[in-house]
Amino acid sequence: MFLDRVKISIKAGNGGNGATSFLRNAMTANGGPDGGEGGNGGSIIFKASKDMNTLYEFRFHKKFVAGNGENGAKKLQTGANGKDLIIKVPCGTVIIDSESDKVIADLFEDGSEFVALKGGKGGHGNAYYKSSIKQAPHYSQTGEVTKGHEVILELKTIADVGLVGFPNAGKSTLLSCISNANPKIANYPFTTLYPNLGVCEVRGQTFVVADIPGLIEGASQGQGLGHYFLKHVERVRLILHLVDISQSDGRDFIEDYLTINKELENYSSELANTPQIVVLSKIDLIDEETREERIERFKKEIGIDFITISGATYEGIEQLKLLTLERLSKIPKKPPIQVEEFNFDKRDYESINITRDDEGAFVLSGGKIDNFIRGVVLSDTRSFAYFQNRLQEMGIIDMLKQKGMKNGDTVKIKDIVFEYSE
Ligand SMILES: Nc1nc2c(ncn2[C@@H]2O[C@H](COP(=O)(O)OP(=O)(O)OP(=O)(O)O)[C@@H](O)[C@H]2O)c(=O)[nH]1
Ligand SMILES: [Mg+2]
Structure with missing residues (x-):
């Protein structure tokens, strides 16, 4: 789970x-x-x-x-x-x-x-x-x-590369071809239920690849598992966008490509702007003629660079690894989220507030008072004398006088109530 x-x-x-x-x-x-x-x-x-x-x-x-x-x-x-x-x-x-x-x-x-x-x-x-x-x-x-x-x-998830595409596009198969990971692969949608990470080694260098569960139309709005996992793509530097060119699930591959990009865009502009390598997968499943025809269509209708692969015959896999490494070398690592310093209990040892209650008593509160009162165990007259001295030393008596306190007025500090006398 x-x-x-x-x-x-x-x-x-x-x-x-x-x-x-x-x-x-x-x-x-x-x-x-x-x-x-x-x-x-x-x-x-x-x-x-x-x-x-x-x-x-x-x-x-x-x-x-x-x-x-x-x-x-x-x-x-x-x-x-x-x-x-x-x-x-x-x-x-x-x-x-x-x-x-x-x-x-x-x-x-x-x-x-x-x-x-x-x-x-x-x-x-x-x-x-x-x-x-x-x-x-x-x-x-x-x-x-x-x-x-x-x-x-x-x-x-933190990974350099995210594998994104429709369910069954061959993402987990690709991950198993290029990395040490051993993800579950099966011929039904939503085989992958959570991101799998794999480490890919190319020419002595490594990068981390995350296999993301399949996306479908409406993923950014919560359809399928997609929205749940799009956050795991937020931190990748490069997306390998897998498109099943064999159309083994009966959809049009160009539509697939456009749909996924739309979902990324709907999720966030940052995802839409993350660099991509378009990977046309499962080329072994179609004959040469169909392949050429579809590639031509992609060039004409989309007109961006792509790479073709087969996870079954390994065609194009080595080139894809090299291209990924090359592209990554030009994209800086994503930094952690910048956060301001946060303090749950902003420890306030300084404030002193004086208010009057319904009966006209002077009520003391604030961080400095709370901290001071922690030190007071009024078990005897001596500690009460200390308490009064400290009120004087801390300037609180003067503050109270400025607020109009006179002889005989009541002062309340938490549970302590006393009558002021000069
Ligand atoms: N012939 C062939 N079959 C492939 C290729 N890539 C994947 N498959 C098969 O396609 C099916 C789906 O592959 P997966 O790798 O599980 O697909 P996925 O994109 O991870 O799917 P989800 O986890 O459901 O999103 C499996 O039966 C694979 O064996 C390929 O290049 N050629
Ligand atoms: Mg999978």
Whole structure:
């Protein structure tokens, strides 16, 4: 079974909590703070692998969660970092953010990596907060909790050459003649159900050929299997357009040629503009006279260069390989899709917003506030005093005053509600 588009969910690991702890042993009755740092969460990383050629592995496995960071502990023990999760995908996998439909990565080269989600930061332990004026902080910071996201993986095959044509035109036969691939060949349409890749070697050089399932009229609109697979032709540099000149399926070969080109055009102008070599196939099935007559017709009605081959007698195969190599040498490789840097959770550590609620209370929100509040465990009056000091230091009290806060006004920060007093 071939699978080339799948939606999966990913989540980076949470950061571990920092610890609140004080050194106590036989020698020290009242030691300093020794709560260690929380470990960072693991990241979600995609990695391209040439050993995979479908997304089949994602058929049942759709949820990917990286390891959480461990909590810090006493004696300044730092929590272990969560394990990164490396998700292997075939080369040519495009990663799309499901919510915005934006392409966020194109894993083109074998071994290339993309960090989709960074693990949550570990929280600071109380030892971190020790200072000359604050000898015994009674608070620590919780780890950053990460959010899950959905992404679509879409495989867009990477090959130098794509074999395109009607079903039964002889594409798979040609692939088996020119490359190491062993595709299924049969005398019925739609034998090939997914792209097969083969490596063709000519004069010490190689190129990759993709055999694409047969196209029919309306393929670009979803007829047959075509539309499904046209995306696998998007990245080829050169199309070998196979046309069954023997007309073994009873259609007119010139009509076939025009129909396929129209489908490529309907799909995208880029496909229509991809260089082609027209390959008139199955010449062994017609006598010389018919052959000449049809070739003349093609020259007259279409008037572009072509090559004739037979996958049965191998006539023309060597010439086709050489011509393909020669043409490829003049066509630059297609680059990966250019993507802007994408950040799922644009981590905002800077913003501070002040609004008033229905009761007139001052409500604080924003990234800087969220990050700050992570550090607040209001377990005792000392940590509340620290909290107030920090509000002062961060300039938040001044900002609130500018917005009209006076003695006795209520201030809300997430779950914390207090009355301001000078
Ligand atoms: N005599 C002769 N038969 C051929 C030639 N090329 C292909 N065939 C036969 O034509 C039939 C179809 O060939 P395939 O290579 O499977 O055709 P295809 O284009 O891959 O077809 P789909 O995968 O269905 O799109 C098979 O029976 C082949 O043996 C040829 O050059 N000469
Ligand atoms: Mg085939």
